[in-house]
Amino acid sequence: MHNTTEIRNVVFMGHSGSGKTSLAETMLFEAGAITRKGSVEEGNTVSDFSSLEKERRNSIFSTLMHAVWRGNKINMIDTPGYDDFVGEVICSLKVADTGLLVVNTAHGVEVGTEILWEYTRTFHTPTVIVANQCDHDNSNFQATLDQAVERFGNSVIAFQYPVKEGVGFNAIIDALRMVMYVFPDGGGKPIKQEIPQNEMTKAMELHNAIVEAAAENDEGLMERFFENGTLTEEELTKGLRLAMVHQQITPVFCVSATRNMGTGRLMGFINDICPSPADVKPAPLENGKTLVCNSSDPNTTIFIYKTMTEPQVGMVSYFKVYSGTVNSGDDLVNADHQHHERISQLYVSEGKNRTAVNHLKAGDLGVTVKLKDSHTNDTLSVKGSGNVVKKIDFPESKIRTAVRPMGKNDMEKLMKALHQIQEEDPTIKIEQNAALKQVLLHGQGQLHLDITRYRIEKVNGIEMEFEKPRIMYSETITRSAEEAYRHKKQTGGAGQFAEVHMRIEPYYEGMPDPPGLTVRNREIEELDWGGKLAFYWCIVGGSIDSKYSSAIKKGILHQMEAGPLTGSHSQNIRVSIYDGKMHSVDSNDMAFMLASSSAFKNAFKQAGPQLLEPIYELEVLCSDQVMGDIMSDLQTRRAIITGMGAEGHYQKITAKVPQAEMYQYSSTLRSLSQGKAKFTRRVVEFAPVPPEIQARLIQEHIEELAEA
Ligand SMILES: Nc1nc2c(ncn2[C@@H]2O[C@H](COP(=O)(O)OP(=O)(O)O)[C@@H](O)[C@H]2O)c(=O)[nH]1
Ligand SMILES: [Mg+2]
Structure with missing residues (x-):
């Protein structure tokens, strides 16, 4: 069992293909957690263990693994790179204390990198940038670093740089330690050498920048720095950790994951400098208070950040111990609905495999199975603790x-x-x-x-x-119309009789009373499907008894729900009932309902009926190069471009686009931009459908009715 200060929780984040899964595999191998290093190509990595991931050669789920490195337990969560699986990333970020933002130096900073960077700011996660693939033909460390500084700001400082990148990559200069690591052909443990003379100035400059950044956060350190011109290793550790926790420093390391160069040193840094769960800011709770990560807190509190159903096992829950110590056999209470949950088994996770343990201390990540009624985002805690860990806000669907x-x-x-x-x-x-x-x-x-x-x-x-999802069209009218309808049936004994005269008009807030009519009663009905029905009773002289008014309204509502035009709900209409006839024996509610329903339907068709369609407000974030293609595609979707301009280093396009034109937009955008654009959309309004499309939809509805 590891103490809180001996735990490091790191999450691997980065654009798809940057090398997260490979890096995790190499780190596990370096730490001796596995004896054979798998590869993404062969489909035998610890992280991508599901058949789906093996088949696709790509991560889809987040995976929890761990390695023990010089006595500390490093919990590693690998995450998928595609934006489609951002939920997995957010859950992992929630419980991690350090983010490893993996960047492919052959590609530089990508859209995915920027989005993930933003998440590390939202979650206040100390971050290390890992410049990977330094052995790649097209690797350009300096360009990648420059982009990172430009986009993420001056907290980004190179702690290392490659001496020779590309195919011959085999050495890294470490400006924190002021040594050069030279790797054997197969990677692994490097030989330490003195920094060559011609690199000394550059290395020293970086070193000073690091030391100064470390001193900046602490007055004592600053004083010592000015006195001695440098800091001891202990002071440096303290200063750097503090600077990371306050997100004032973002160290950049360089590695080759697949050739295992630089990964050991990266783990050393995680071990020595990166914060333990006790070093980061206390966790926010739902009640606005915070919770300090303390293993001797009697109010043991765990938070489920991920659940997954496994065949044979059932529900598997991944959690972080936010405070106290959890023991196998503990009884905790779900803070959301107060149900008891027994933590009958506790495990640590190695990807597909799990090892049973008896206790986990505050800060650690673990797994339990067979919880009855607890899910992602739930807190389990000692009864009466009142602790509810702040829930994760998930992004809206796209x-x-x-x-x-x-x-x-x-x-x-x-x-x-x-x-x-x-x-x-x-x-x-x-x-x-x-x-x-x-x-x-x-x-x-x-x-x-x-x-x-x-x-x-x-x-x-x-x-x-x-x-294809149907579109929630809605129907309304554009002018007023009047209709009188008589419902009459004489079958054997009792007959049915009702006659209703109505005027219908487009309804809007604050409209004046209908001219020429005397309004006796006004009802404004909020419709379940949106919009309103204004129902005015304007009968003078008792031609219809007011006891029939609710049946008449019902008949109209039925018709509005059914949609006289295309079967879509109608909305925002005022109906004024101003005349009619009744019969002392044959009139009843049913007769009036049928009469008003038919009157409404006929009036509706004369009142310039208009179909409305839901309109998305769309926001696309893309690079300059693909903007033209994205715009031309939008033009084919009846889009109205409402804005265009630079947002950070990207272009942002905003547009209003009918929902009907957006089916499978995500695939189109991906292929138009080679995965380098992102979008969000939500319904903001209903707008009239163009006449030719309205005619087509009405025709389709008629055909549908005929078929039924
Ligand atoms: N040359 C080179 N290729 C790498 C390196 N790291 C990963 N790759 C390759 O890049 C591809 C994507 O790697 P993967 O680990 O799946 O990336 P992920 O999507 O970020 O998890 C695979 O083909 C890896 O073999 C590296 O350091 N150098
Ligand atoms: Mg992966």
Whole structure:
């Protein structure tokens, strides 16, 4: 069991392909946690262990691993690089105390790098930039460093730089230690050499910058620095750790993950300088207070940052001990719904494998299984502690699709499986949309949805297909119209009789009373599907008894819900009932409902009916080079560009685009930009559908009705 100060929690983040999984593998190997180093190509790394990841040669889930390095336990969480799986990254960042932002020096700072950098600021995570692939043909460390400084600011300081990058890469100058590491051909343990004369000035300059940055945070250190012109190793450690915790320094290290050069030194730095869970700022709680990471706190508190269902095992929960010590067999309480949960088994994780342990102290990351009713984002704590760790805010979904099981009777099974995935992955949302008569799956990108389908098919054995989601059109009118309708039926004994005269108008807030009518009663109905019905009772002389008014309103509401034009809900209409007839024997609620329903339908069609469609406000972030293509594509989607301009080092395009034109936009954008653009969108308004499209939709509705 490791004490809090002997724990380091690091998360590997970076654009897809930067080398996170390879780096984690090499670090495990260096630390002796594994005896054979796997590779992404061969599909045998510790991190990418699921069949899905092996097949795709890419990380999809975050993976918890650990290595023991000089007595300290380094918990490592590898994360996927694609933005589609950002949920996995955010969960991991929440519990990590240091972020390793891996950058491929052959590509420099990429869109993904910048987005992840922003997350490290949001979560206040001390960050190290790992310049990887220094052995790559096109490696350019200096350009990568310059971009990082330019984009992330002056906290970025090179602690190392490669002597010879590219194919012949075999040496690193370390400006913190002021030595040169020279690696044997196969990588691994380097030989320490003196820094060559011609590199001395540059190395010394960096060294001084590091020492000064370390001294800056502490008055005592600053004084000593001015007195002695430098700091002792102990002072330097203290200063650098403090500077990292305050995000005032972002060290840059250089490595080659696959050739195992520089990874040992990186682990040494994590070990010596990077903060333990006790060194970082206390964790924020939901009640606005904070929680200090202290293993002797009697109020043991753990936070579940990830859950995953495994065949044979069931639910597996990954957690961080925020305070106290958790023991196997402990009874804790879920702070959200107060249910008891027994931590019957405790494990540490090595990717696919787990090792049982008896205790885990504050700050550590662990695993438990078979919790009854606790999910990602839940806190389990000693009864009465009142601790609820601040929950993770997940990003809103970016794309949606309708889903349907292939088997007719599989709907219930499919819903169950989808809800289970939603519990594991809070960036997935399942919506049973009654108005559209579809089940919608919302996610972060096409890949995210595809992987979800793959999991349902493979794990749950339910075949499902994606369908284009229907669009939630809405209907309204553009001018006023009047209609009188008589409902009359004479079948044998009792007949049915009702006659209703109404005027309908487009409704808006604060409109004047209908001219020429005497309003007796006004009702403003908020419609379940959005918008309003204003229902005015203007009967004079008792031509219809007011006891029928609610039946008449009901008839109108039925018709508005059904949608006279295309079967889409209608909204924002004022109906004034001003005349009619009733019969002392044959009139009843049903007759008036039917009469008003028909009157409304007929009036609606004469009142310049207009179909409205949901409009997204779209924001795209992209590089200069791909902006033209993205704009031309938007033009084909009936988009109205509302803004364009530089945002940081990228271009931001904002536009209003009909939802109907945005199906599979995530795939299009990915291929247009080679994965170098990001977007967000949300429905902001409803706008009139162009006449030719309205005509087509009405025709389609008529055909649909005929088929039914
Ligand atoms: N030349 C070179 N290739 C690397 C290095 N690190 C990773 N790669 C390769 O880059 C690709 C992506 O690596 P991977 O670890 O899966 O990246 P991730 O998506 O960030 O996890 C793989 O083909 C690796 O073999 C490196 O240091 N040098
Ligand atoms: Mg990976």
